[in-house]
Amino acid sequence: MDMTDMNAASATTPPGRRQGEVILDLQNISLRFGGVKALTDISFNVREHEIRSIIGPNGAGKSSMLNVINGVYHPQEGKIMYRGQERQRLEPYMAARQGIARTFQNIALFKGMSVLDNIMTGRNLKMKSNLFQQALFWGAAQKEEIAHREKVEEVIDFLEIQNVRKTPVGQLPYGLQKRVELGRALAAEPSLLLLDEPMAGMNVEEKQDMCRFILDVNDQFGTTIVLIEHDMGVVMDISDRVVVLDYGKKIGDGAPDEVRNNEDVISAYLGTSH
Amino acid sequence: MGFFLETLFGGLMAGMLYSLIALGFVLIYKASGVFNFAQGAMVLFAALAMSRFAEWIPQWLGFESLLLANLLAFVAAMAVMIMLAWAIERLCLSKLVNQEGITLLMATLGIAYFLDGFGQTLFGSDIYNINVGMPKDPAFILEGMFEGGVMISKEDLVAAVIAALLVVVLALFFQKTKTGRALRAVADDHQAAQSIGIPLNKIWVIVWSVAGFAALVAGIIWGSKLGVQFTLSLVALKALPVVILGGLTSVPGAIIGGLIIGVGEKLSEIYLGPMLGGGIEIWFAYVLALGFLLVRPQGLFGEKIIDRV
Numbered sequence: 001m002d003m004t005d006m007n008a009a010s011a012t013t014p015p016g017r018r019q020g021e022v023i024l025d026l027q028n029i030s031l032r033f034g035g036v037k038a039l040t041d042i043s044f045n046v047r048e049h050e051i052r053s054i055i056g057p058n059g060a061g062k063s064s065m066l067n068v069i070n071g072v073y074h075p076q077e078g079k080i081m082y083r084g085q086e087r088q089r090l091e092p093y094m095a096a097r098q099g100i101a102r103t104f105q106n107i108a109l110f111k112g113m114s115v116l117d118n119i120m121t122g123r124n125l126k127m128k129s130n131l132f133q134q135a136l137f138w139g140a141a142q143k144e145e146i147a148h149r150e151k152v153e154e155v156i157d158f159l160e161i162q163n164v165r166k167t168p169v170g171q172l173p174y175g176l177q178k179r180v181e182l183g184r185a186l187a188a189e190p191s192l193l194l195l196d197e198p199m200a201g202m203n204v205e206e207k208q209d210m211c212r213f214i215l216d217v218n219d220q221f222g223t224t225i226v227l228i229e230h231d232m233g234v235v236m237d238i239s240d241r242v243v244v245l246d247y248g249k250k251i252g253d254g255a256p257d258e259v260r261n262n263e264d265v266i267s268a269y270l271g272t273s274h
Numbered sequence: 275m276g277f278f279l280e281t282l283f284g285g286l287m288a289g290m291l292y293s294l295i296a297l298g299f300v301l302i303y304k305a306s307g308v309f310n311f312a313q314g315a316m317v318l319f320a321a322l323a324m325s326r327f328a329e330w331i332p333q334w335l336g337f338e339s340l341l342l343a344n345l346l347a348f349v350a351a352m353a354v355m356i357m358l359a360w361a362i363e364r365l366c367l368s369k370l371v372n373q374e375g376i377t378l379l380m381a382t383l384g385i386a387y388f389l390d391g392f393g394q395t396l397f398g399s400d401i402y403n404i405n406v407g408m409p410k411d412p413a414f415i416l417e418g419m420f421e422g423g424v425m426i427s428k429e430d431l432v433a434a435v436i437a438a439l440l441v442v443v444l445a446l447f448f449q450k451t452k453t454g455r456a457l458r459a460v461a462d463d464h465q466a467a468q469s470i471g472i473p474l475n476k477i478w479v480i481v482w483s484v485a486g487f488a489a490l491v492a493g494i495i496w497g498s499k500l501g502v503q504f505t506l507s508l509v510a511l512k513a514l515p516v517v518i519l520g521g522l523t524s525v526p527g528a529i530i531g532g533l534i535i536g537v538g539e540k541l542s543e544i545y546l547g548p549m550l551g552g553g554i555e556i557w558f559a560y561v562l563a564l565g566f567l568l569v570r571p572q573g574l575f576g577e578k579i580i581d582r583v
Contacts, residue, residue, distance in 0.1 A: 070469065072465070091468065091473075092465075092468035092469050093468045093469075093471045093472055093473045093474075094471075095469075096468070096469060096470055096471030097471050101469070101470070102469050104465070104466065104469075108463045108465055108466035108469070109462075109463070110458060110459050110462035110463060110467075111462055112458065112462060112523065113455075113458060113459070113462065117455060117458075120455060121455050121456065121459045121467075121470055121472075122470055123452075124452050124455065124456055124470060124472060125470070125471040129452070134447075134451040134452070134453060141451060141452075142450075145450070145451075145452070184470065185470075188470060188471070
C-alpha cells in the first residue's frame, strides 16, 4: 500500500499488520426465500484482523449475507469455511459460541434493562456457573459476577458511556443505543464482529465517534470486523477490503480504491446511460 | 378498631395468597413475553400431583411418615412439573418462535384446557386433600390493646411468610444471576438474545419449570386450604386483577398488587358492602383493575416501554 495517497483515517491503522490468515471463507453461497433470490453464487473471504466491508444499494442482500454468516439464514447452496473447517448448519446461539458477535440494523437491545445489564448479557457465554450452582453456591456465583463486571466496566470505559451506566437503554438517544449494542457485542470478546449499519441515522459527530471505536477495536484487540455501511466516505476510509453486492450478486471485490474505480460498481450506484 | 385491624390483616394475608398465583403469570410474562393462560391449570395440575403422590408413595414404598411422604411427593410433583415444562417447550413453543404474542396466548389457552383434562385423567377427578401440617386454629394477638384481641389465621400467616420468601428468592434470581439476566433478555428480544449465545429452547424450559415451581407452591397452599378439586384452577382468575395492578413485568409488583387487592376486597366488603347491598368482594378487584388500566396501563411497577420514534 502506498502511504502517500492515504487519507487521515486510514493512516491511523498501521499497514502490514492486517495480513492475517483467511478466517472465514464463503464459497458460492446462494440463498432463496421461496422464489425470491436473495443471494446468488456469492464467494468472498475475510482475513484475520481486517476490516471487511459489504456495500451495495438497498435490497442488494447485505443483511442477508450477514445473517448467513451468523446462522440466522441457512443458504441452500454453497460452503462456509470458518477457521479452516467446513461449517455445518448452525443456529445463531451456536455461532455466538464460536466467537461470532454482531449488532443489528434496527437496534436489538433489551429495552427494559440498564446499559450495564445489557452489556453484562454479552458476558453470559463466558460465565461458567450453571443454574444449580447459582442457586446453591451463591457466593461463588457472586464472585464470578464481580470478575465479569470488571470486564464490562472496561468495555463501558472504552466506549465512553460511563455516565449512562444505570440508565434503561430505551431512554437513551439513538446514537448511544448503537454504542451500547456495540458494547454488548464487544463484551463477548468476539474473534469475528459483524456490524450491520453501525452508523445509520447518526449525525457527523456520532459517526466520527463510531468510526474511532471501530478502528480502536480492530487495532487494540485485533478483532476481525465485517461491516455493512451506506456512508461511502466512512467505508472507503476505514475498510481494508470491500465487497460490493447488487441484486444479490457480487459485482466488485477489492481494496477501497479498486472498488471505487470499478465500472460495474459505479453504474450500480449511479445508474448507467443506455 | 380491633375489628378494623382484623379485617386488614385478613385482607393482607388473603392478598399474599393471590400474589402467589400472580407470581406465576409474572414469571412467564417477564421471561418470554407470553401471558400464560394455563397458570391456573398448572396450579391445579401441580396440586393434584402433590396430593396423589403423597397418598401413593407411602403405599408403594410401605412407610407411614407423613413428613417423608410430603417431601417425596413434593420432589415427585416438581419432577412432573419440569417434565411438563419440557413437553410444552418441545411440542408447542418451539414451533412458535418469533410468532405474534396473540398466537402464543392462544397456545397457552389450549395448554390450559389440555392440562385440566389430562391432570384429571392421570390423577383422578375426585376431591382430594393436601395435608402438609398447616396449622388450622386461629391465633389472637394484641390482646392487651383490644378486648378479646385480634384474630388472625395461623394458616394464612404461614402461607404469607412462604409467599414472601418465594418472592425474595425469585427477585434475586432475576436481578442477580446470569440465568435471570438471560431470561429477561429473551423476553425483550429473541433475535438479539440468540446472537449473544442464549439458546431459546433451554431458557423456555427453565422459565416454565420455575413457573411450575411457583404453581406447585401455590397449589399446595391453596389446596390445603380449599381442597384439591377442579375449582382450584379458577383461583387464577383472582390473580388477573393483581397482575394488572402490580404490573405484568414486576415480581414485587405481584406482591404489592396482591396486598392491595386483598385488603381492598375485605375492607370494601365490610365498609362499603352494606351501602351497596353486599357481595362486593367478588367484583371489587376487577373494578379496581379496570380503573387502574385507565390511569396506568403498565401497572404500579411495570416497565413503561418508551419507544423513540
